[in-house]
Amino acid sequence: MMKSVGYLGEIARGALITSRHFFVNMARHTLALVGLRTRRPGAVTIQYPEQRKTIAPRHRSLHRLVRREDGRPRCVACMLCATVCPSECISIEAGEDPDPEIQRVPSRYTIDLARCCFCGFCVEACPEDAIRMDSGILESAERSRGELVYEKEDLLG
Amino acid sequence: MSETLIVLVKVVLSVVWLLSLTLFLTWVERKESAVIQDRIGANRASIFGVRVFGLFQPFADAIKMMFKEDFDPSFVRRFLHALAPFLSFFCVAVTIAAVPFGPAVRLWGRVVDLRVADLEAGIPFILAMLSLGVYGILVGGWASNNRFSLLGGMRGAAQLISYEVALGLSLVGLVLVYPSLRMSSIVAFQGGLIFGALPRWGILLQPLGFFVFFVAALAETKRVPFDLPEGESEIIGFYAEYSGLKWGLFMMTDFLEVIIVSCLAVTLYFGGWQVPWLGPEGFRFPWGGGWALPRVAVVMLQVFGFNLKVLLFCGFQVLLRWTYPRFRYDQLMDLGWKVLVPLGFLNILGTALWVGLK
Numbered sequence: 162m163m164k165s166v167g168y169l170g171e172i173a174r175g176a177l178i179t180s181r182h183f184f185v186n187m188a189r190h191t192l193a194l195v196g197l198r199t200r201r202p203g204a205v206t207i208q209y210p211e212q213r214k215t216i217a218p219r220h221r222s223l224h225r226l227v228r229r230e231d232g233r234p235r236c237v238a239c240m241l242c243a244t245v246c247p248s249e250c251i252s253i254e255a256g257e258d259p260d261p262e263i264q265r266v267p268s269r270y271t272i273d274l275a276r277c278c279f280c281g282f283c284v285e286a287c288p289e290d291a292i293r294m295d296s297g298i299l300e301s302a303e304r305s306r307g308e309l310v311y312e313k314e315d316l317l318g
Numbered sequence: 319m320s321e322t323l324i325v326l327v328k329v330v331l332s333v334v335w336l337l338s339l340t341l342f343l344t345w346v347e348r349k350e351s352a353v354i355q356d357r358i359g360a361n362r363a364s365i366f367g368v369r370v371f372g373l374f375q376p377f378a379d380a381i382k383m384m385f386k387e388d389f390d391p392s393f394v395r396r397f398l399h400a401l402a403p404f405l406s407f408f409c410v411a412v413t414i415a416a417v418p419f420g421p422a423v424r425l426w427g428r429v430v431d432l433r434v435a436d437l438e439a440g441i442p443f444i445l446a447m448l449s450l451g452v453y454g455i456l457v458g459g460w461a462s463n464n465r466f467s468l469l470g471g472m473r474g475a476a477q478l479i480s481y482e483v484a485l486g487l488s489l490v491g492l493v494l495v496y497p498s499l500r501m502s503s504i505v506a507f508q509g510g511l512i513f514g515a516l517p518r519w520g521i522l523l524q525p526l527g528f529f530v531f532f533v534a535a536l537a538e539t540k541r542v543p544f545d546l547p548e549g550e551s552e553i554i555g556f557y558a559e560y561s562g563l564k565w566g567l568f569m570m571t572d573f574l575e576v577i578i579v580s581c582l583a584v585t586l587y588f589g590g591w592q593v594p595w596l597g598p599e600g601f602r603f604p605w606g607g608g609w610a611l612p613r614v615a616v617v618m619l620q621v622f623g624f625n626l627k628v629l630l631f632c633g634f635q636v637l638l639r640w641t642y643p644r645f646r647y648d649q650l651m652d653l654g655w656k657v658l659v660p661l662g663f664l665n666i667l668g669t670a671l672w673v674g675l676k
Contacts, residue, residue, distance in 0.1 A: 172642070179354045179641040186353045206358040 216297055221281045223298040224272055224311075225318040227291050234317060235291035238267040242283035242292060250276035251283060270313040275306050328434050329415075336414050340573045341376040343632055347573075348375065350633060351640045380566075388562030391462075398461030403560065403567035406454020410574045413447045416440045416501050417581045420591045420621040421598075424613075432591075432621065433502065440501035441489055444582060445482070448538055452478045454571070455540075455547055459556035470556035473647070474540065474547025480654040481537035481544075487662030488530035491669040492586055495523050505590030509597070515604040517594040520587035526665045528587045530658050535582065536638065537654070539575040543642040546650060580631035584624065588631075591624040 189203035207214055216222065227235045238255035256268030283292050296318050303309045345360075349371070352359025361372035390396060420432035437443050452475050459471015496504050510518040521528050537544040548555035557568045584590060595601050596619060600611035611619070645653065 175641045176638065179637055182356065183350065183354045183637065186356060190353070203353070203356075204358045205356050208358070 216299075221279050221284075221294040223274075223294070223296045223301055224277075224283070224316055225293050225296040226270065226313065226316045227293055228317060234267065234270070234313065235289050236267050236270060236287075237263065237289055237291070238265045238270075239288065241286040241288065245282045245286040247280060247282065248276045248278050250274070267313060270316065271310050272316065273310045274301055275309040324430060325434065328430075332414050332417075332419070332434050333411070335419075336411060336574065336577060339577050339628075339632075340570055341380070343573045343576060343636075344376045344379065345373060346633065347636050347639075348372075350636045354637070354640050383563055383566040386562040388564060391464075391559050393463045394559060395461040395463060398457050399559070400564065402454050402458035402461055403557075403564045403571070404454075405457060406451050406571045407567045407574070409447050409450040409454065410571050410578055413444050413578050414581065416443050417578075417585055418501050418505055418590055419624055420617055423617050431502070436500060436502050439499050440504070441493065441499045441586075445486055445489070448485075448578075449478075449482055451538075451571075451575075454568075455556050458560070458568070462556070462559035464559050466554035467556050467558050470547055470549065470554060470558070473549075474556055477544065477546055477650060477654075478538060478540075480651060481534045481658070484530055484654060484658035484662050485534040485538065487659060487666060488524075488527045488534060489586070490662075491524050491527040491665045492520060494666070494669045494673050495520070501585060501590075505585060505592060508589040509592045511604065517589055517592065519589045519592075524587065524665065524669065526661060527669070528583075530662045530665060531587070532583060533653070534658055535579040536635065537650075539572065539579055539635070541572060541576065541635070542639045543645055544650065545644055546647060549644070576632055576635050577628065580628045580635065583631055584627040588627055591620040593619055593623040596620065596623075 186203040189199045189201065192199050193203060229235050236253075238253050240253055240255075243249075243251040243253050250273040252269075252271050252273075253267050254269040255265050258264055258266045279294070281294055284294050301309070301311075349359045359372065360375040361369060363369070363372050363374040363378040365374055390399065415434040416437050418431070418433040418436075422429050422431045424430075455474040455478070456471045459467045459469075459474070462468070492504075493499060496507055498504065504520075508517065508519050512518045512522060516522060540547050545555075546553070548557070557565055560568060595603050596611075596616060598613070598616060600609050600616065602608040
């Protein structure tokens with residue numbers, strides 16, 4: 162019996178902690194409701210679709226094909242990204258360009274997002290800085306797997 | 319004829335009160351737990367874009383539950399399986415009949431008590447009905463024909479019966495102090511004063527008894543520190559084979575029990591509908607002075623006071639539920655038989671000595 166009585170103090174302490182959280186947070190919510198700002202908000206929740214966290218600069222989001230100054234993609238279809246890709250989700254069809262400075266362009270550039278593991282190796286491998294993962298798009302949901310294969314036009318941000 | 323009609327209206331009103339408070343309590347549970355854990359909680363249920371802190375969430379939950387498939391596994395005993403949730407729901411809900419909501423009022427030239435039934439044996443009736451609630455658990459576990467459900471039902475029955483003893487013992491002290499077992503006279507008695515200043519509430523006369531009563535009553539609600547019958551997170555409980563609205567009835571029974579326990583604690587230990595220093599003519603303060611109020615205002619204050627006390631108790635129970643981890647089974651039995659029952663006896667002994675010597 163004495164052992165059980167011994168934890169009465171701890172039980173009271175637990176209830177005090179939760180009630181402190183309750184009353185402090187309720188006070189913060191109430192102050193926020195009447196338009197006063199408190200040093201900390203009543204809840205740590207981020208109301209997701211309306212409120213978003215700022216994305217860290219190194220965050221890897223959906224790929225973006227970078228354009229030249231005239232608007233054409235920087236990519237020269239060197240296939241390094243497709244080679245390095247561990248999940249083999251990039252496929253490139255090369256085409257010719259009349260400009261002797263460029264010569265090769267991708268006539269088709271697809272990324273199968275159903276396979277992509279967002280490792281960022283393609284970004285590391287690219288010698289032309291033509292692909293980056295800084296579009297900030299986190300929700301790439303589609304209705305079928307086929308629609309998850311993004312074409313060059315989808316990726317040119 | 320009109321007497322029957324009045325009783326019918328009172329039955330309907332008290333059931334409506336109970337069920338709407340149950341719905342509200344599901345929202346309170348979600349929101350209060352969220353605030354305790356620094357979250358926001360369910361706030362997106364809306365009607366035409368109106369959210370009001372997610373107060374529509376209970377309706378959304380109810381609609382979801384009604385349209386879920388009510389699946390009967392092929393191996394259950396069909397009749398008992400369907401009967402069990404109704405048994406446990408009924409036995410808990412019917413105890414509201416003995417709870418007084420307010421004083422007698424004069425309506426259209428006749429005196430109407432704000433309670434369904436003024437039973438001679440109010441306390442034994444409530445104890446009896448709460449004990450019958452065990453059948454819902456046992457029958458549910460048995461009829462599910464699943465060994466884990468059966469074990470859950472057995473655990474539940476053992477727990478409820480153990481704590482029933484402590485609950486009964488804690489109430490014996492009250493019976494010694496109060497003049498009668500009738501709920502109305504218990505509440506009327508608590509309208510008096512002790513030392514000419516403090517309201518004569520049960521908590522001040524029986525602090526130890528209240529402690530035993532409240533812990534035992536918490537165990538009767540089968541909620542988290544004592545949720546061994548259900549044990550939803552890892553051990554499988556007695557309603558594993560239930561789904562849809564039948565499961566919903568078990569869930570509602572839990573919330574109902576919280577309300578009933580709050581009603582009992584308020585009625586037996588916190589003065590029922592009595593507001594401190596509020597008499598039939600208005601406030602009369604022990605330090606002199608007073609504040610005369612019309613009869614209507616007094617009755618409304620008293621009914622409001624009862625509801626406020628019940629809500630505070632419900633909130634307190636939700637707080638406890640979100641504070642403590644579950645007891646181990648041997649700890650549960652230790653607490654019941656080795657702590658609460660001796661404390662209950664001690665309380666009876668002390669109360670008897672006090673009453674006898676006075």
